[in-house]
Amino acid sequence: MGELGEYRRKRDPARTPEPFGAGGRGEDGRPRFVVQRHSARRLHYDLRLERDGVLASWAVPKGFPTEPGSRRMAVHTEDHPLEYLTWEGEIPAGEYGGGTMDVYDSGPYELLEEKRNGQLTVRLDGDRLRGTWTLVPAHLDGEERNWLLVKREEGSRPTNRRRYRPMLPAPARRLPRGDWLHEAEWGGERTLARLAEGEPELWNAAGAETTDTHPTIARTLGRGLRTFDCVVDGEIVGRGGSEVYVVRDVLQLEGEELLGRALGERRAVLEELVDPRTAPIRLSESFPDGRALLEAAEEQGLAGVLARDPESPYLPGDRDDRWRLVSVRPPRDAGEAEDDERVIRAGRRTVRIRHPEQRWWPDEALTKADTIEYYRGVAPVLLPHLHARPFTIKQHYNGPRSPFRWLKDLPPEAPDWIPVTEQPAKSRGGAPVRYPLVNDEATLVWMVDYGCVDLHVWLSRADKPDRPDAVLFDLDPADVPFSDVVRAAHLLRAALDALGLDAYVRTTGGEGLHVLVPVARVHDHAEARAFAEVVAGALAATSDGLVTTERTTSGRRGVFVDTKMNGHGQQVAAAYSVRPLPGAPVATPLRWDELVEDLDPRELTMAVVRERVDRLGDLHEPVLHGRQRLKAALDRLV
Ligand code: MN
Numbered sequence: 001m002g003e004l005g006e007y008r009r010k011r012d013p014a015r016t017p018e019p020f021g022a023g024g025r026g027e028d029g030r031p032r033f034v035v036q037r038h039s040a041r042r043l044h045y046d047l048r049l050e051r052d053g054v055l056a057s058w059a060v061p062k063g064f065p066t067e068p069g070s071r072r073m074a075v076h077t078e079d080h081p082l083e084y085l086t087w088e089g090e091i092p093a094g095e096y097g098g099g100t101m102d103v104y105d106s107g108p109y110e111l112l113e114e115k116r117n118g119q120l121t122v123r124l125d126g127d128r129l130r131g132t133w134t135l136v137p138a139h140l141d142g143e144e145r146n147w148l149l150v151k152r153e154e155g156s157r158p159t160n161r162r163r164y165r166p167m168l169p170a171p172a173r174r175l176p177r178g179d180w181l182h183e184a185e186w187g188g189e190r191t192l193a194r195l196a197e198g199e200p201e202l203w204n205a206a207g208a209e210t211t212d213t214h215p216t217i218a219r220t221l222g223r224g225l226r227t228f229d230c231v232v233d234g235e236i237v238g239r240g241g242s243e244v245y246v247v248r249d250v251l252q253l254e255g256e257e258l259l260g261r262a263l264g265e266r267r268a269v270l271e272e273l274v275d276p277r278t279a280p281i282r283l284s285e286s287f288p289d290g291r292a293l294l295e296a297a298e299e300q301g302l303a304g305v306l307a308r309d310p311e312s313p314y315l316p317g318d319r320d321d322r323w324r325l326v327s328v329r330p331p332r333d334a335g336e337a338e339d340d341e342r343v344i345r346a347g348r349r350t351v352r353i354r355h356p357e358q359r360w361w362p363d364e365a366l367t368k369a370d371t372i373e374y375y376r377g378v379a380p381v382l383l384p385h386l387h388a389r390p391f392t393i394k395q396h397y398n399g400p401r402s403p404f405r406w407l408k409d410l411p412p413e414a415p416d417w418i419p420v421t422e423q424p425a426k427s428r429g430g431a432p433v434r435y436p437l438v439n440d441e442a443t444l445v446w447m448v449d450y451g452c453v454d455l456h457v458w459l460s461r462a463d464k465p466d467r468p469d470a471v472l473f474d475l476d477p478a479d480v481p482f483s484d485v486v487r488a489a490h491l492l493r494a495a496l497d498a499l500g501l502d503a504y505v506r507t508t509g510g511e512g513l514h515v516l517v518p519v520a521r522v523h524d525h526a527e528a529r530a531f532a533e534v535v536a537g538a539l540a541a542t543s544d545g546l547v548t549t550e551r552t553t554s555g556r557r558g559v560f561v562d563t564k565m566n567g568h569g570q571q572v573a574a575a576y577s578v579r580p581l582p583g584a585p586v587a588t589p590l591r592w593d594e595l596v597e598d599l600d601p602r603e604l605t606m607a608v609v610r611e612r613v614d615r616l617g618d619l620h621e622p623v624l625h626g627r628q629r630l631k632a633a634l635d636r637l638v
Pocket of ligand 1: 040
């Protein structure tokens with residue numbers, strides 16, 4: 001018979017609802033265990049094993065080890081009465097162990113080994129915890145109560161550390177009909193998060209880790225989710241200490257990938273998972289009536305309404321119209337205060353800037369006006385890269401973090417002095433699209449005011465739309481670090497050099513690199529693409545797995561060399577574009593000797609790039625008048 005003396009000494013039956021039973025309920029069959037999730041001053045999981053009529057107990061901070069050989073400190077605590085096997089409840093604040101106690105899992109267990117020094121090896125047979133663990137009286141830091149909990153091989157699982165890309169909604173003008181789930185879109189920072197053995201990891205839509213950027217969310221994630229092993233998707237709203245992580249989806253739970261399950265099922269899992277008592281972690285509320293929500297979103301100035309088909313799977317990195325985003329337009333000019341406008345003179349034109357002080361990158365204290373100022377500063381090197389090229393408007397409704405839409409035709413509200421080029425569109429049965437041309441500073445400023453953060457143009461110019469003046473290799477990491485992208489770019493450059501071709505490199509502002517081969521305007525898009533495919537294929541075949549040309553995203557690993565932007569009507573983020581990502585990174589032309597493995601593309605900010613342009617001019621100026629020809633190179637290849 002164990003001792004409950006210490007347990008009772010620490011508790012006053014008048015002040016805590018915890019059980020005070022005499023113990024020794026005596027059950028037939030196998031002994032039982034319970035693991036309780038104890039959201040106390042420090043979050044921990046209490047492991048209790050039925051032994052000698054009481055529950056021997058250990059407190060494991062954050063979560064259990066689940067990977068083979070993985071270990072966690074386990075603080076040996078006083079024996080608990082057997083009634084604790086099923087006890088759940090609230091221990092008043094200020095009392096011993098004050099906080100919430102939930103049963104995480106329970107079931108029978110088997111004692112596989114007991115050593116003289118007290119070491120126990122047990123096989124847990126619960127619903128969520130199955131497998132073998134060893135409790136070692138390790139006396140960490142010389143403290144007798146500090147044991148180790150070690151995961152043994154049996155029933156262990158390696159953590160799937162894939163940094164999923166978020167699934168994206170298709171922009172929509174209207175809410176769909178039928179039984180869809182509607183949620184508010186807050187216009188926050190899209191963020192995916194993992195708990196692995198209770199340790200948090202956050203990353204953004206581009207796959208960059210943001211754990212340190214959101215310390216409050218990282219610290220409270222384990223408390224807000226009733227597990228120590230999962231991957232969720234959502235958006236971070238608000239700033240600093242008042243950030244809230246609005247959780248919308250669950251991709252993994254306790255070793256199982258849930259991507260193929262219907263959204264309705266994933267929602268049901270989420271509703272169990274998100275602990276409503278943790279303020280910074282919140283379940284995105286779902287409404288059947290989308291119209292009422294859209295009205296509320298308009299009134300309250302939210303970004304829009306996300307409508308999702310309850311049958312939809314989760315497709316990482318894909319845009320799919322089973323998810324639709326209806327954005328709320330910002331209020332029109334009418335009624336706005338006059339001092340919330342600024343007039344900029346550029347050449348012969350004046351452009352009115354609405355909301356110049358709008359905080360576009362709050363963490364960097366960068367406003368819309370700062371962004372316009374940047375673009376005006378680099379206009380002398382940027383405009384030649386936009387000049388005479390069909391320009392596609394990517395309009396953000398409310399700054400870089402808000403939803404956006406693509407506009408090919410110049411919208412009717414644009415001033416009539418912006419030139420357009422008519423280009424027949426396959427998607428319209430040959431009917432023309434009226435693309436704007438950003439040929440001068442005034443048009444550039446108007447575009448940014450209209451909501452363009454990054455600038456997208458064709459690889460060809462309007463006068464010879466079928467004759468690109470560069471071949472583009474788009475290098476994107478798939479599950480590999482940026483240093484691999486750097487290595488791949490140097491390999492690509494060496495291959496092009498062997499073919500007698502000069503190439504130029506720039507960051508994309510995200511995790512990738514663009515390598516451009518300027519050519520004479522004599523090849524069509526198909527020839528450019530065929531050339532790029534041959535080179536990319538040769539690289540993939542000889543780079544020992546560093547480079548891949550695998551088009552399907554699942555299972556793709558390495559540096560993906562994408563060649564499909566070499567095509568009619570493809571729009572490419574121009575050099576010197578600011579990207580709508582945290583930190584306001586810029587697509588920056590680099591010298592090859594600057595492209596080193598520890599380069600961090602996020603450090604190429606607006607301020608850094610302005611200074612570079614002042615010092616270096618336009619490193620990509622040669623891209624604008626290429627004379628190279630692909631035929632000679634192709635002949636050498638074949
Ligand atoms: Mn506890």
